[in-house]
Amino acid sequence: MQKNILITGGAGFIGSHVVRLFVTKYPDYKIINLDALTYAGNLENLKDIEHSSNYVFEKANILEAEKLKEIFSKHHITDVIHLAAESHVDRSILSPMDFIYTNIIGTVNLLQTAKDFWKADLAAHRFHHVSTDEVYGTLGDEGFFTETTAYSPNSPYSASKASSDHFVRAYGETYGIPYVVTNCSNNYGPNHFPEKLIPLFINNIITNKPLPVYGKGENTRDWLYVIDHARAIDTVFHHAANHATYNVGGFNEWKNIDLVKLLIKLMDEKLGRPAGTSEALITYVKDRPGHDLRYAIDATRINKELGWSPSVTFEEGLSATIDWYLSNTEWLQHVTSGNYQKYYEEQY
Ligand code: NAD
Ligand code: TDX
Numbered sequence: 001m002q003k004n005i006l007i008t009g010g011a012g013f014i015g016s017h018v019v020r021l022f023v024t025k026y027p028d029y030k031i032i033n034l035d036a037l038t039y040a041g042n043l044e045n046l047k048d049i050e051h052s053s054n055y056v057f058e059k060a061n062i063l064e065a066e067k068l069k070e071i072f073s074k075h076h077i078t079d080v081i082h083l084a085a086e087s088h089v090d091r092s093i094l095s096p097m098d099f100i101y102t103n104i105i106g107t108v109n110l111l112q113t114a115k116d117f118w119k120a121d122l123a124a125h126r127f128h129h130v131s132t133d134e135v136y137g138t139l140g141d142e143g144f145f146t147e148t149t150a151y152s153p154n155s156p157y158s159a160s161k162a163s164s165d166h167f168v169r170a171y172g173e174t175y176g177i178p179y180v181v182t183n184c185s186n187n188y189g190p191n192h193f194p195e196k197l198i199p200l201f202i203n204n205i206i207t208n209k210p211l212p213v214y215g216k217g218e219n220t221r222d223w224l225y226v227i228d229h230a231r232a233i234d235t236v237f238h239h240a241a242n243h244a245t246y247n248v249g250g251f252n253e254w255k256n257i258d259l260v261k262l263l264i265k266l267m268d269e270k271l272g273r274p275a276g277t278s279e280a281l282i283t284y285v286k287d288r289p290g291h292d293l294r295y296a297i298d299a300t301r302i303n304k305e306l307g308w309s310p311s312v313t314f315e316e317g318l319s320a321t322i323d324w325y326l327s328n329t330e331w332l333q334h335v336t337s338g339n340y341q342k343y344y345e346e347q348y
Contacts, residue, residue, distance in 0.1 A: 001124060003029040006077045008062060008110065009084030011035040013192045014130070016045035017230040018081060023055045025234070030054050032075045035084065036061040044331060045191045062106035068113040080114055081128045081237060082107065085161070088195050089134075092157035093289060094346075103160035104167070111171040118177075127179045128237045129168040133222070133247065133295050134158035135183060144298035145183075147245050154290045169243075178242045182233060185249035185297045189226030189317065190324040194336060197221075198318075201260060202325045203332055205267045205278045215287035217257030220294040224250040225317035228310040235308045249297025250310050257282075266322055 005022065009015040010033030023031050035041045037059055049055055056075065060067045062084050071077070084106065086092065086099045111127065118125045136145040137152030151166075153159040171177040192199040201211050232248040240246065254262075264278040302308045312320075325332060 005079045006032045007081045008034045011041035015083040021230045023049045032056045034058045072117040079126045083130045089157045096156035099160040104163045107164040129181045131183045133185045135162040138292035139294040144296045146298045180240045181245040185222035187226045210283040211281045212285040222249045246302040247297045249299045
């Protein structure tokens with residue numbers, strides 16, 4: 001059967017890398033990128049592949065059920081890789097309802113559309129839901145999240161993602177939707193919107209602005225290069241058993257303050273500034289409410305069962321990421337104007 005894969009959120013950070021990988025690696029598939037182009041969606045992320053003959057863009061919101069039906073019919077959608085979401089924890093604290101609409105109701109709309117459209121032969125299809133390690137809540141100083149860790153979300157963002165994961169599972173158990181779920185750790189890389197820690201701090205170091213470290217900077221995250229996440233999605237989409245879930249991570253934990261110092265070291269070198277100059281920009285600010293202390297993914301299962309592992313080290317990935325931002329200052333200027341600017345001023 002010809003594969004016509006609907007990738008939602010394909011104009012965003014991770015989605016753009018997934019779209020690029022599928023369009024270039026699978027010329028026989030048709031890739032339909034559905035995106036509402038919110039503040040986080042940017043078609044500039046895909047300008048190198050936008051004229052590919054196996055690629056189509058549909059501007060649509062996953063809250064519009066009728067529009068989803070039209071798109072499924074028009075393109076004979078055979079599979080879904082679902083990334084569209086509101087994705088920033090700090091925004092979820094300011095405006096939780098946007099997260100409930102898109103992440104929960106939008107996901108259920110998509111599930112419902114897929115279930116109705118695929119009803120003649122559900123087993124021939126696949127719904128890949130892209131989720132996060134944040135659904136597991138927080139770890140103490142030790143231990144890892146595994147696929148059997150109980151959900152315990154602490155932010156409106158993670159609660160909305162946890163809810164969407166539960167709906168995906170429920171549509172599998174109740175209606176037989178053939179789903180897979182991946183729960184990934186923090187991504188970094190090109191096209192990352194500069195509201196998240198790494199791109200925000202890269203931008204602020206370039207422009208000599210304060211680096212707002214929440215609390216004491218002791219919170220820990222597990223970082224994965226976005227292209228390795230896209231590779232993991234490719235692997236799970238093609239090879240996982242139905243109803244499987246996989247944790248995806250880099251076995252690469254960093255305390256925020258140590259990561260910020262590494263970033264400063266690399267950036268001062270690349271910008272030709274004396275070592276440590278940008279440390280003066282570090283500014284400790286009020287902690288994020290409900291701030292999870294530590295995330296750490298146990299990615300043994302995807303490694304043992306499907307043979308996936310990260311392809312680059314953190315130092316390689318971070319260096320490539322900084323180089324990308326330094327040579328794409330126009331991209332940074334475009335996304336840091338307008339609405340983003342207003343939001344940024346409200347925050348700091
Ligand atoms: P992003 O915010 O960069 O991109 C989200 C995309 O979804 C944007 O292009 C936006 O326009 C689109 N979108 C938002 N609401 C929409 C709607 N109602 N209808 C259609 N399109 C809509 O997000 P990201 O960081 O690329 O994350 C992608 C997915 O991966 C999300 O589901 C997120 O929860 C998950 N995830 C992210 C990370 C991470 O570190 N960024 C880690 C694990 C999982
Ligand atoms: O200005 C900042 N200062 C700061 O200290 C920002 C933006 C963040 N932080 C801290 C908070 C976190 O401990 O840095 C850490 C990383 O923060 P974010 O980049 O906002 O990521 P996080 O909250 O960990 O969530 C991310 O990873 C999981 C993504 O945004 C989610 O979409 C993904 O699901």
